[in-house]
Structures are given as structure tokens and as C-alpha cells.
Amino acid sequence: MLRYISFADAVSAWFGKTFAWLIVFMSVGTGYEVFVRYVLNSPTVWALDVSFIMYGTLFMMGGAYTLSRRGHVRGDFLYRLWSPRWQARVDLVLYFLFFFPGVLALIFAGWKYAARSWQYGEVSVSSPAGIPIYQFKAVIVVAGVLLFIQGIAEVFRCIHCIRTGVWLEADEDVFETEDLLMKQASMAEKDAHP
Numbered sequence: 001m002l003r004y005i006s007f008a009d010a011v012s013a014w015f016g017k018t019f020a021w022l023i024v025f026m027s028v029g030t031g032y033e034v035f036v037r038y039v040l041n042s043p044t045v046w047a048l049d050v051s052f053i054m055y056g057t058l059f060m061m062g063g064a065y066t067l068s069r070r071g072h073v074r075g076d077f078l079y080r081l082w083s084p085r086w087q088a089r090v091d092l093v094l095y096f097l098f099f100f101p102g103v104l105a106l107i108f109a110g111w112k113y114a115a116r117s118w119q120y121g122e123v124s125v126s127s128p129a130g131i132p133i134y135q136f137k138a139v140i141v142v143a144g145v146l147l148f149i150q151g152i153a154e155v156f157r158c159i160h161c162i163r164t165g166v167w168l169e170a171d172e173d174v175f176e177t178e179d180l181l182m183k184q185a186s187m188a189e190k191d192a193h194p
Contacts, residue, residue, distance in 0.1 A: 002160070005160075005168065007153075008068065008153035009150075013171075013173065015061055015065060016064065016065025018061075019062060022058040023058065026051055026058075029054070032047070033047035045128045049126065049129065053136050060139050061139065063143055064149065064150040067151070068150050069170055083165070085161065088159075088162045088167070091154070092159070100148070103144055103147045103148050104148070107141055109140075110140030110143075113140065114141055118138070
């Protein structure tokens with residue numbers, strides 16, 4: 001179980017961090033569009049579609065990574081009051097009742113949409129540029145498979161917590177800027193007053 005959790009977390013992290021670079025491309029593309037639209041008075045016909053495609057891809061491909069880091073929004077006003085074992089039991093039931101059926105629906109419906117889109121070479125109908133979007137429909141399937149893989153790891157985390165009473169956390173690899181600044185300030189204060 002622990003080996004599978006490490007594997008799933010590593011796969012989710014790789015995809016999440018790789019596709020996070022789309023933020024840079026979106027920023028450059030949007031900056032370019034703002035420049036040519038407002039400075040050169042010559043707007044592009046493709047910028048809006050490309051930003052939608054990149055944002056959608058980023059959102060979909062980051063789902064498994066976010067799940068592995070327990071980053072999804074949850075209404076935990078009661079949940080946080082429970083013991084870890086009770087949290088794990090509830091999570092385990094909810095994974096099988098809601099998560100896996102939803103993810104399987106995403107995979108199978110996404111497969112159908114992607115196959116049809118590839119078949120006729122779908123292009124965006126919302127822009128005069130006719131940006132091809134069939135390749136991005138495949139992202140739905142890939143994101144669903146990644147969520148499924150990570151979901152199995154989360155079930156294993158629940159089982160581990162039920163057995164031990166302690167949540168097995170993923171490696172922390174992203175930190176809030178405020179937390180880093182506070183840590184640096186407290187270290188500087190310790191160094192100043194030994």
C-alpha cells in the first residue's frame with residue numbers, strides 16, 4: 001500500500017508541476033493580446049480560445065495533484081472535530097459512493113467526447129480563428145485516469161489511517177510565501193538573539 005501511495009503521489013506531482021507551466025504561457029499570451037489590442041489596435045482572433053484551452057487543461061491536469069496534497073475545498077466544520085479514524089472511515093465511504101462513480105463517468109464520457117472530436121477534427125466555434133480543440137478533449141480522459149490512480153492511493157491512505165489512527169501525509173513541496181517569510185523571520189530572530 002505504501003509503495004503504491006508513493007507511486008501515485010509522484011505521478012500526480014509530475015503531471016501537476018509539468019502542466020503548472022501553462023500559467024506562464026497563459027500570462028505571456030494574455031500580455032501579448034493586451035499589447036497588440038490596446039497599443040497596436042490590432043487584436044488577435046485566437047487569444048481568448050487559447051487562454052480558455054490552457055486554463056481548462058491546467059485545471060483538469062492539476063486535479064490529481066491537488067487531491068494528493070489534500071488541497072481540494074472541503075466543508076470541514078464538523079470533519080475537523082472528528083478523530084482521524086472517523087475521518088478516514090467517512091472519507092473511505094464517500095470515495096466509493098461519490099468519487100469513483102464520478103471519476104469513472106468522467107473517463108467514459110470523456111472518451112466518447114474525445115473520440116468523436118478526433119473523428120471530425122473539431123475546431124472552436126466561438127472564434128473566427130477556428131482553433132483546433134480535438135486534442136484537448138483527450139485531456140478529459142487523461143485527467144480522469146490520473147484522478148482514478150490518485151483516488152486508489154487516497155483509499156489506501158484511509159485504510160492506513162483506520163489501522164494506525166494517523167493520516168499518512170504526502171510530501172510537502174509547495175509552501176505559501178507568507179509561511180516562508182515567517183519562517184525566515186523567526187530564524188533571523190533566533191540568530192540575532194542566541
